[in-house]
Amino acid sequence: MFGKVKRVLIGRPMKSAELEAEKLGKLKALAILSSDALSSVAYGTEQILLVLMVAGFAALWYSVPISIAVLGLLVILVISYRQTIFAYPTGGGAYIVAKDNLGQASSLIAGGSLLVDYVLTVAVSSSAGTDAITSAFPILHDHRVLIALVMIVFLTLMNLRGVTESASVLAIPIYLFVISIFFLIISGVIKYMTGGIEAAAPEFGTTVSNVSLFLLLKAFSSGCSALTGVEAVSNAIPNFRQPAERNAAATLLMMGLILGGMFIGITLLAYWYGIRPSGTETVISQIARMTFGSGIIYYIIQGVTALILFLAANTAYSAFPLLAFMLAKDKYMPHMFMVRGDRLGFSNGIIFLSLASALLVIVFHGETDSLIPLYAVGVFIPFTLSQLGMMVRWIKLKPANWVLKLVINTIGMLTTLSITLIFIFTKFAQVWIIFIFLPIVVYVFYKIYIHYQNTAEQLRIDITIDKPQIKGNTIIIPVAGITRVVMNTISYAKTLSPNVVAVYVGFDDEAIRKMEDKWEQWDPGVRLIVLKSRYRSILGPLRRFIDTVEWKTSATDHITILIPQFVTKHWWESILHNQTSLLMRAYLINYKDVVVATVPYHLKS
């Protein structure tokens, strides 16, 4: 039943040998790896405007210089990450770089914040995608959470099926998005130049009295959310066609150029059009509506934006399970994240990511603006650690030109560190939770690591010394009456050992006497021991009996409890029968040093 539903939703199981990564050319790689970064333009400008709006409409002109500062940061990040690409041709995520150069603690902070971040990527992208939809169809505004959750469910199923097959399909919407946004920017600029816009832009360069440095820094840090996702290329180098590093570096550069162009274009249009951020319509939606009216082109732009955000969420579905796999391999996360599912994806990672991001969407009511600060700070922590790791690497290895490389990464590190600090300083009320949560995650990583080390230690044997030993065997069969199941179990027990006793727990003297008589009559060749229970508990007296047997024989014998159990034909019939044997088994396995075996008797109907 469950199996069939699973087949329909997820597809047939795949052989391990089918895991053959399809290598990517530059253009395809750009499409697949850049959706997270490029989709950030859907909310980056809006984040800046939202902060400035606090000081009034006149303050919105600051968005232009702030965006230029963000562009400067983008340049620094692209240059630094090019160095990482060449240094780690097998993939240089922040976790790897930190582990390699900074040691366990830093790598766990990087790993933990990346994991948290991927969860936030899904939450932010699905919420922002919902924004794009509800901007076009305001009637759906009250169903925001539902729409975002449907997206997440869809992503989960898609990824449980396995995404590799769809890799080339993914390229189309990304190019569509890039084309539509540039088309929007160019049309918008033309419309503005030809005087087609009536709204007045805030005057450039006027001093607005209540704009403080604090507000500007806050707006700048908000704008940095447009840079989330630029690290994706450096993680994926092994998937590139040869020469992998060169192709990856070229892809990163292209992505930077496109991202920068779109971001500054949107910001300028928003400024010229005099757009005010609104709770119900996104900035891009406003620009598109003013440029093209509410016609077909407008709806295409909104649809493509929603789609690209959806794909951005999808990138977290490849990154999260892979990072969880790496952490699990290093024994910081449960082994289950290492298991590949029927369709070769890391199913547990995918499901965990979906549940966590769905929870975030529900808790934050799908409000993009509340999620983005958490998201951005979560990104800049591993950015900083990764740059720091590179600095240490250059100092240690001292390759050719290492001083220049060190200087570049030092600039990168200082910039991302400053931004992290600006985040904490300007948005503490929104991001403090990360600084509670991250140490907890790292602590859990440590505890898991210690547990695995500990377990391995206890289970390890010296194969030259430790060999199996033979002992005797005492078998105890709890019986509730004389039935075919009991007969079956006694037959089985007698094949294993001559020391077999049956134990009957009776609640009153009459029942006990009747059982004893009947047993004598039957005479199955096994002694019956009778226990009286005054508290109607079967487990209690049985436990005490086993304790006694254990105390008497454990030096010479193994103790085996054989539980007679009939198995009903349909699973739901089992609720009609006593489940004492399940309880008994769970108790004995967990607390006693006895072997518990279930001897099934299958009912025919």
Next chain:
Amino acid sequence: MFGKVKRVLIGRPMKSAELEAEKLGKLKALAILSSDALSSVAYGTEQILLVLMVAGFAALWYSVPISIAVLGLLVILVISYRQTIFAYPTGGGAYIVAKDNLGQASSLIAGGSLLVDYVLTVAVSSSAGTDAITSAFPILHDHRVLIALVMIVFLTLMNLRGVTESASVLAIPIYLFVISIFFLIISGVIKYMTGGIEAAAPEFGTTVSNVSLFLLLKAFSSGCSALTGVEAVSNAIPNFRQPAERNAAATLLMMGLILGGMFIGITLLAYWYGIRPSGTETVISQIARMTFGSGIIYYIIQGVTALILFLAANTAYSAFPLLAFMLAKDKYMPHMFMVRGDRLGFSNGIIFLSLASALLVIVFHGETDSLIPLYAVGVFIPFTLSQLGMMVRWIKLKPANWVLKLVINTIGMLTTLSITLIFIFTKFAQVWIIFIFLPIVVYVFYKIYIHYQNTAEQLRIDITIDKPQIKGNTIIIPVAGITRVVMNTISYAKTLSPNVVAVYVGFDDEAIRKMEDKWEQWDPGVRLIVLKSRYRSILGPLRRFIDTVEWKTSATDHITILIPQFVTKHWWESILHNQTSLLMRAYLINYKDVVVATVPYHLKS
């Protein structure tokens, strides 16, 4: 942990011998058995007024003749049930009477409708109790469902602890209630007689144009909800002090008198005071407020009313589990309803009742008026069947005066049958669900019965012929590596049989080769069989291997699967480890004729 919480909430376990029913005198019996019936006056009059109000305020005078008709019905019921008491001194609930005289089908309908009814008793009484509270404190009106649920949780805990101890305590609120209501009626009558009431009553005897026979019948059937609970005495005769039947009959009579007096008193006052039924304040609350003002006496009356309704719900907590026990003993319900809990109550019945009634309260938003029609129709079906059973009994046994007895029960049967039909006729829209649900319940009873018969048939052995047989034993140990757990399991296996094989499922050639080499080096005296899995499934290849072994050896050997398992020190640590063994066990037990044993190795830390 769970154990400790349970101790605090439920109390220490009790010995079976402590089950010594405390026998009841007439006054105490009246107190304990009548809360369900007497509490009906809290909503009986109101139900009539609600229906009449549809035809306008002037129609409310009909409530007086309708209430007199309800009183007549009460007389008939009391006389009929006295006969049942004398005929069934060991307790004559509708299920017993129907089973005894009408056969299986009728008894199951009676039993099913009674069970449904007890659930409704809890739902109605807790909702009506909530009404009494929110009438006094309108601010709580929006938290109705929560208040009713808190009542149910409290009742559950109280009954899981066991109620017998509190039997004498229960008498106090009932007498308080009777005293307060009669005090209210007398004070109200005096106030009315002395002209202290300004409101105008609808004129008695005027013809109201839009009052149809249909409406009057509907109002009458609504008024019959005041009679729910009168059957309680006849179920409980064994609990009475000797002479039990006489005492029970006298108690029933007293209850009838008190109920009739209170009901007609409230109806008259409501008429004289010109009270209109309201969605936010109960009729009794309105009468009490007009009589005494919103002072201390008013609050006492509301408090006592809420308390009595709470106790009425409590009667269902003794009746439901007992009836479920009887049905389970007759194999119509799962065995689990026969198990007494730590505190000697039938815990499963109590918990089931609570969950079902809580569900009803939630679904009906705690609206008493929507629940009462279902409740009343559910009561009158077993009333009718019980009377019919008595008729058959008199015709069969023909005792002294049997004709008179037959006439009495025939009148009773025809009356209750008419009322059931009036219910269906006038309130079909509200009660149809019962006629869907009841057949389903009866069908499930039948299916359960057949399943138990079937199972017993298959498990029965002839103890003179069927004796245990001895066969050989083949043991299979699935291993994932060479560890202390595996060594432990092999040691154990070698004590049981010389035919032991270890099975390793590998995912790639390298892992398989390594395992084979290491095993050869270790040489534990057991052959290793290696299976390769292309789909990363351990269960699949193992299953096929077991099939092969089964096919080869099942004629001569039992097949035993020994699962090596290490048990972590803390339960939560187990999520860090692979739970394949659990899956394997569940699959094998349910589908294969093999014995599955778990050999535990307990980690020290």
